[in-house]
Amino acid sequence: DIQMTQSPSTLSASVGDRVTITCRASQSINDWLAWYQQKPGKAPKLLIYRASTLETGVPSRFSGSGSGTEFTLTISSLQPDDFATYYCQHYENFSRTFGQGTTVEIK
Amino acid sequence: EVQLVESGGGLVQPGRSLRLSCVASGFRFGDFAVSWVRQAPGKGLEWISFIRSNTYGGTTEYAASVTGRFAVSRRDSNSIAYLQMNSLKTEDTGVYYCTRTLLRTGTDLGYFDSWGQGTLVTVSS
Numbered sequence: 690d691i692q693m694t695q696s697p698s699t700l701s702a703s704v705g706d707r708v709t710i711t712c713r714a715s716q717s718i719n720d721w722l723a724w725y726q727q728k729p730g731k732a733p734k735l736l737i738y739r740a741s742t743l744e745t746g747v748p749s750r751f752s753g754s755g756s757g758t759e760f761t762l763t764i765s766s767l768q769p770d771d772f773a774t775y776y777c778q779h780y781e782n783f784s785r786t787f788g789q790g791t792t793v794e795i796k
Numbered sequence: 797e798v799q800l801v802e803s804g805g806g807l808v809q810p811g812r813s814l815r816l817s818c819v820a821s822g823f824r825f826g827d828f829a830v831s832w833v834r835q836a837p838g839k840g841l842e843w844i845s846f847i848r849s850n851t852y853g854g855t856t857e858y859a860a861s862v863t864g865r866f867a868v869s870r871r872d873s874n875s876i877a878y879l880q881m882n883s884l885k886t887e888d889t890g891v892y893y894c895t896r897t898l899l900r901t902g903t904d905l906g907y908f909d910s911w912g913q914g915t916l917v918t919v920s921s
Contacts, residue, residue: 721900723907725841732893732911733833733841744909776841780905783857785831785843 695788701796708764712777805915816879818894826872829897836890
């Protein structure tokens with residue numbers, strides 16, 4: 690199985706900060722990567738697919754980049770609504786593994 | 797508006813069975829694959845099963861953790877997907893999400909663009 694490792698596990702930031710979350714795959718997944726946002730008690734929400742394509746309706750302050758084994762999710766200017774847990778997920782092969790999540794909390 | 801609504805969760809003893817349902821609306825259900833993703837309490841997300849549209853053969857796939865115990869099916873005429881869970885274990889406890897799955901061309905692999913609200917399954921004696 691392809692392992693997905695996110696860093697950091699927790700991130701403390703303030704409104705207006707630029708935030709970057711990293712997701713590393715244990716082997717190349719090309720650009721078959723999605724990012725999701727989950728708030729407590731709610732279902733995850735798709736933010737980005739194919740590593741860098743923004744899902745319709747997602748604010749442009751979110752962006753994704755990377756290919757192969759290293760990927761980043763960037764929030765250019767953190768907003769109050771962005772405090773949540775973020776997950777990456779590959780769809781390169783059968784395992785469809787998620788990362789363990791990164792929680793963005795208020796500093 | 798795309799909507800997915802799960803039901804059927806609850807408290808069940810180890811070794812028993814449960815069937816979850818996922819009713820879809822707002823899109824042509826028969827054109828899309830469906831996946832089930834679960835989340836243990838306080839933990840991350842785990843993909844567990846997939847079913848392709850019947851138009852494309854209704855292929856199913858399962859994670860190793862549920863293979864042989866869970867079975868996914870669908871009734872496109874009623875826009876419903878099911879997850880039959882047998883021989884339940886305490887480690888199956890969690891929230892189960894139904895998702896619409898968008899596929900890479902020519903594969904059964906994809907990402908989850910719409911999610912239901914989830915249904916809680918608790919396996920305990």
